Amino acid sequence: MSDASALVLENIVVAFGALKAVDNVSIAVRSGERHAIIGPNGAGKTTLFNAITGVTPPTAGRVVFQGQDITRRSVQGRARMGISRTFQITNLFPSLTVDENMQLAVRGNGDGKFSMFGAAELNAGQAERASAALSISRLDTRGAVIVSELSYGEQRQLEMAMALVAQPKLLLLDEPAAGLSPAERIIVAEIIRSLSHDLTMVLIEHDMELVLNLVERVTCLNNGQMLAEGTPNEIRSNQLVQDVYLGKAR
Amino acid sequence: MSSTVSAIQRSALGFVLVLVIFGTLPLVVSSYQMSIANEILIFALLAMSIDVLAGYAGRTSLGHGALFGISTYVVIYWTSVYGGSAWVGCLLGVVVATLVAAIFAAFAVRVSGVYFLLLTLALGMIVWGVCLRWTSITGGENGIRGVGRPDLIASPTAFYYATLAVVLLMTFLIWRFVRSPFGLTLRGIRDSESRMRSLGYGTSAHMFVAFTVTGFFAGVAGALYALFNNFVSPSTVQLSQSVEGLLMAIIGGIGTLFGSFIGAAAIIMLENFVSAYTARWQMVLGVMFIVTMIFAPQGILGTLRMLLIRKR
Numbered sequence: 001m002s003d004a005s006a007l008v009l010e011n012i013v014v015a016f017g018a019l020k021a022v023d024n025v026s027i028a029v030r031s032g033e034r035h036a037i038i039g040p041n042g043a044g045k046t047t048l049f050n051a052i053t054g055v056t057p058p059t060a061g062r063v064v065f066q067g068q069d070i071t072r073r074s075v076q077g078r079a080r081m082g083i084s085r086t087f088q089i090t091n092l093f094p095s096l097t098v099d100e101n102m103q104l105a106v107r108g109n110g111d112g113k114f115s116m117f118g119a120a121e122l123n124a125g126q127a128e129r130a131s132a133a134l135s136i137s138r139l140d141t142r143g144a145v146i147v148s149e150l151s152y153g154e155q156r157q158l159e160m161a162m163a164l165v166a167q168p169k170l171l172l173l174d175e176p177a178a179g180l181s182p183a184e185r186i187i188v189a190e191i192i193r194s195l196s197h198d199l200t201m202v203l204i205e206h207d208m209e210l211v212l213n214l215v216e217r218v219t220c221l222n223n224g225q226m227l228a229e230g231t232p233n234e235i236r237s238n239q240l241v242q243d244v245y246l247g248k249a250r
Numbered sequence: 251m252s253s254t255v256s257a258i259q260r261s262a263l264g265f266v267l268v269l270v271i272f273g274t275l276p277l278v279v280s281s282y283q284m285s286i287a288n289e290i291l292i293f294a295l296l297a298m299s300i301d302v303l304a305g306y307a308g309r310t311s312l313g314h315g316a317l318f319g320i321s322t323y324v325v326i327y328w329t330s331v332y333g334g335s336a337w338v339g340c341l342l343g344v345v346v347a348t349l350v351a352a353i354f355a356a357f358a359v360r361v362s363g364v365y366f367l368l369l370t371l372a373l374g375m376i377v378w379g380v381c382l383r384w385t386s387i388t389g390g391e392n393g394i395r396g397v398g399r400p401d402l403i404a405s406p407t408a409f410y411y412a413t414l415a416v417v418l419l420m421t422f423l424i425w426r427f428v429r430s431p432f433g434l435t436l437r438g439i440r441d442s443e444s445r446m447r448s449l450g451y452g453t454s455a456h457m458f459v460a461f462t463v464t465g466f467f468a469g470v471a472g473a474l475y476a477l478f479n480n481f482v483s484p485s486t487v488q489l490s491q492s493v494e495g496l497l498m499a500i501i502g503g504i505g506t507l508f509g510s511f512i513g514a515a516a517i518i519m520l521e522n523f524v525s526a527y528t529a530r531w532q533m534v535l536g537v538m539f540i541v542t543m544i545f546a547p548q549g550i551l552g553t554l555r556m557l558l559i560r561k562r
Contacts, residue, residue, distance in 0.1 A: 053448060055444070074452075075447040076447045076449075076450050079447070079448055079450035085448055087445070091445045093441035093442055095437070095440075095441055096434075096437060100437075103431070103434060104434060104435065104446070104449060105449055107431060107435075108446075109450045112431050113456075114431075114432055114456075114459070115430055115431045115432055116426075116427055116430050116433075116459075116463070117423070117426045117427065118431055119430075120434055
């Protein structure tokens with residue numbers, strides 16, 4: 001729990017009635033670390049993300065971001081502090097163009113979003129950031145396309161671009177490769193690998209091979225509880241993890 | 251980029267058409283028909299104020315008719331009971347409508363979808379109830395008669411052109427408003443409120459501002475109506491006023507702004523011309539609405555726009 005920790009989760013509990021979707025989870029993520037959360041379906045991974053981003057405030061426990069207790073802060077307040085996320089189920093603005101989605105993403109943390117009679121276009125600095133994020137996400141040529149007309153893979157890439165353009169301090173990726181073909185998964189992995197190492201990242205992913213090659217530390221959840229934490233190699237060889245997640249040895 | 255240019259060209263075409271059609275009308279029509287055109291302009295503004303919420307923010311309001319009527323009440327009360335000047339009265343009417351809109355907004359931002367519709371309906375009903383029962387101020391069911399317009403706009407033609415000028419100015423402001431960064435946030439909220447929050451937007455604050463601003467535009471329309479009608483009664487603030495404004499926006503085309511002129515023209519002309527032949531003109535309106543919903547759910551202008559895009 002040194003000051004090098006970007007995100008500290010202390011004994012987080014998220015309960016829905018009698019069901020504890022997240023049960024006493026504590027994780028510390030160092031600044032600049034890439035941390036994966038793995039676990040079978042229903043392990044509480046996305047619920048934990050919702051506790052971090054404020055969508056579902058934890059029932060008990062504390063969320064500390066850069067030394068500040070943000071447990072009770074609003075979703076938008078946390079976003080403005082530099083917490084950016086993607087969604088497991090694609091959550092974009094389907095009737096707007098890629099460029100308009102990016103305009104909204106760029107202005108979210110900055111000023112100008114209340115400008116009522118100003119021009120819709122971004123200023124030079126913002127436009128540069130938007131096009132940089134689009135090119136990292138390999139959507140540079142798709143700006144004028146309506147989002148609902150993008151392929152599913154491209155929509156996942158746009159999820160990444162919108163999270164990145166906010167210049168977050170903490171990036172939360174909720175199954176960025178969910179539902180993608182193997183070829184598209186490689187693109188997503190390459191995008192993640194190409195990101196700056198100053199960026200702290202927490203990644204939920206089902207694809208073990210994808211995730212274990214991308215991160216430095218892994219937490220494995222099962223039934224809302226922490227099962228194991230360690231380096232990818234430690235997790236690979238952990239008997240408990242193999243039993244619940246990778247399947248028992250044949 | 252080309253789509254942006256053509257969108258601006260389309261809007262410019264809309265402005266020019268409204269200006270030319272409504273600008274030349276007094277030269278060719280009777281004074282009775284001109285007064286109908288005058289009414290169309292006023293209600294087009296009300297319909298546009300509803301269209302900003304319904305078409306851009308995805309929130310269907312049934313309270314804007316009440317905001318419109320509050321402004322009308324204030325103008326008429328100020329001029330005929332208090333004896334103040336009509337210009338100040340109009341200013342006051344718009345200010346009061348905007349303030350009441352802000353109160354409505356404080357409640358309405360908490361909900362969306364059908365709950366938004368019901369809540370705005372209920373708020374509008376409260377206004378109607380107050381106007382009906384607070385007899386000492388509002389005159390109850392008898393309403394209040396106005397004292398006529400100021401000399402400058404006393405003649406029907408002068409008032410018609412004054413209305414046209416105000417409505418065109420307001421249309422331009424609304425057009426800028428929906429195309430601004432703020433207007434884009436409303437479309438974002440319509441598509442995904444949860445995404446907007448996770449991007450750092452306080453969506454409630456945005457909806458509050460949007461509702462209040464549209465209340466201002468409804469208030470301007472209501473003030474014009476006070477000068478036009480020279481009489482106000484609870485029927486000016488009743489639910490059917492909101493419903494009519496919404497129908498105009500829908501028939502013209504939700505989210506098109508200029509469709510409001512077409513919708514207002516269609517409904518008001520129907521009201522005035524069909525009612526000359528049958529007292530059941532509302533049945534004709536109902537049929538027209540059903541036909542629109544089935545064959546052109548995007549409204550007249552929305553459907554035209556779609557056909558044009560398909561042709562290209």
